Amino acid sequence: MKSAESNKELKRLVGVAAAGLVRDGMVCGIGTGSTVVFFIEELGRRVKEDKLRLTGVPTSFQSKLLCRKYNIPTLEIQDCAELDLAVDGADEVDPDLNAIKGGGAAHTREKVVAAMAREFVLIIDQSKRVERLGTAFPVPVEVIPSALQFVTARLRALGGEPELRMGVRKDGPVITDNGGMVLDVRFDPRTDLRRIDQELHVLPGVVETGLFYDLAKRALVGRADGMTVETLEKRA
Numbered sequence: 001m002k003s004a005e006s007n008k009e010l011k012r013l014v015g016v017a018a019a020g021l022v023r024d025g026m027v028c029g030i031g032t033g034s035t036v037v038f039f040i041e042e043l044g045r046r047v048k049e050d051k052l053r054l055t056g057v058p059t060s061f062q063s064k065l066l067c068r069k070y071n072i073p074t075l076e077i078q079d080c081a082e083l084d085l086a087v088d089g090a091d092e093v094d095p096d097l098n099a100i101k102g103g104g105a106a107h108t109r110e111k112v113v114a115a116m117a118r119e120f121v122l123i124i125d126q127s128k129r130v131e132r133l134g135t136a137f138p139v140p141v142e143v144i145p146s147a148l149q150f151v152t153a154r155l156r157a158l159g160g161e162p163e164l165r166m167g168v169r170k171d172g173p174v175i176t177d178n179g180g181m182v183l184d185v186r187f188d189p190r191t192d193l194r195r196i197d198q199e200l201h202v203l204p205g206v207v208e209t210g211l212f213y214d215l216a217k218r219a220l221v222g223r224a225d226g227m228t229v230e231t232l233e234k235r236a
Contacts, residue, residue: 010125010222015039017220017229018087018123019046024053027080029113030067031088032060032106035123039087044070057083059113060106060177077112086117090212091137092130093122097219097234100133102140102210105165105176111208114215122219126230129221133193133211138163138184140210145181147205152183154203158196160185180207 015038022028022043030040040063046052047070056072057080058064067074088110090099099122101107114120130136141162143151148164155162165174165182173181187193197211219232 006224006227007125007127009227010224011035012038013227013229014123014125014220014222016042018121019043021085021087021121022046022052022054023084026084027055027057027075027082029083029086029088029117029120030056030058030063031086031110031113032058032063032104033089035089035125036063036087037066039123040066040070040072043072047071057086057113059088059109060104062104077109080116083113083117084119086113086120087123088114088120090122090124090128091210092133092135093124093128093216093219094130094133095235097122097216097232098133098214099212099216100137100139100210101212102142102182103137105140105142105174105182107140107210107212108142108176108178108180108208111212111215114212119218120216122216124219125222126224132189134187134189134191138186139193139196140165141183141185141200142176142178142180142207142209143183143205144207145179148181148183151203151205155183155185158187158199159191160187160196178207 019042056074092100162183162185221230
């Protein structure tokens with residue numbers, strides 16, 4: 001069984017490997033989550049020791065604070081139209097490098113950053129690889145608060161089981177950096193999630209889903225056997 005310490009080391013491995021993709025002068029999208037923390041730490045080391053010049057575009061306030069801690073210059077997402085590279089974690093990744101993201105409730109901004117990048121790279125450990133999305137994780141759906149009941153009802157009509165994400169060590173629901181709420185939705189494993197994603201994108205009140213289709217070109221996977229990093233390329 002994978003221990004918490006070995007899982008941490010796998011995350012560190014892929015985070016450091018992903019930082020090696022960043023070249024001098026790049027404008028780089030920086031995702032959110034526990035694996036990305038190690039990516040930011042390694043970028044900070046390279047800034048300090050190797051005099052790496054880069055500009056980070058963080059997807060959350062948490063990542064922005066970490067960039068500041070490690071003296072990584074940042075730009076706001078709204079000040080960018082194109083990025084050289086974007087790096088982020090994921091909750092699930094299928095064989096075509098489609099992903100479910102949103103465990104940190106930052107998937108709307110993460111998807112904007114991923115779409116702006118010339119190359120979007122996922123960093124995960126091997127436990128996040130699945131044959132079909134929705135195997136273990138629900139699909140996060142960000143909604144504006146006034147549409148909460150309406151969207152909840154429509155999700156049920158589409159065969160989903162939505163649950164409002166609640167805060168930890170605080171009363172009330174999770175509120176995103178955009179002021180939205182998050183519904184975590186479970187679907188039957190046989191559900192065509194790409195079709196669901198398309199339907200949700202035309203549903204009033206939905207801000208964004210955590211389904212990332214056709215965005216990643218590469219994934220770095222930490223493997224416990226040998227503590228190595230495997231590179232996956234999107235299939236043609």
